[in-house]
Amino acid sequence: MPAPHRLSPDQSSRFEHEGFLNDLPPVFTREEMVELNSGLQELLKLLRAGETSKEIREWHETSRFLYDICMNGTILDYVEGLLGPDFYLWGSNFFIKEPRNLSTVGWHQDAYYWPLDPHESLTVWLAFDDSTVENGAMRVIPGSHKAGLLKHVRVSDTGSVLMLECERGQFREDVAVPVTLHAGEVSIHEDKLVHGSPGNPSPHRRAGLTVRYSRTNVKCDLSVNPNFKTYLCRGVDRCRYNPMGTVPAARYGRLEQKHLSVEEAGVEAEKKLRLV
């Protein structure tokens, strides 16, 4: 029996045209989010001196706690409604904005960051706190995924936690919409959608977990990211292009074999993949 797709035809068609969705029924209750937030505290305890929550990346490979969130049946139903029957999980990371932290996330397309081909991946953004305009909710440019990959430039002085940003003038910033969520809700965005977020001047934390899924025909360039690992979520991996990960035994654990994005792999990798 195929899993029920919980997306309506209207939601699927809006995702296709606008590149994101944020009106889905909640995945976790308030009570469950209290539990999940305690789990997040356990992960934060594993950070070493000088590290920030940004280091909690791909720890679903070593933390059963995170692996189980990424494999949540409702989330996978939503993803299946958009990617189709055969897809895998490969990425996860936290974007935590502490109260009165003015760091931003510059405008970017995820597909530019990832050494993946073809561009048939998406992100589920799970709110660990209410994410509001006041505390720096993510903002998206509806329909921007249709323009293909945009030119990105390396920046170091914009206050962004990312180093590669879309060059200005390629999209209309004035049509940006905030993706506000209650804790326990998710939004989903396509890998070429232009998005970013402002700082958090409010007294409230804004934490979200991003989880990345791809169709099984998506291949990672292992010369850029040798540590890439996939976890089949639904269907069959007929292509077998990528290494498979093993399900973590420990409830909480660090990942020492870091994954590398195009940003981290450096200018040569960027030149090779993006022909810049």
Ligand SMILES: O=C(O)CCC(=O)C(=O)O
């Ligand atoms: O959480 C944010 O503010 C940005 C998230 C993001 O950039 C991403 O999902 O790639």
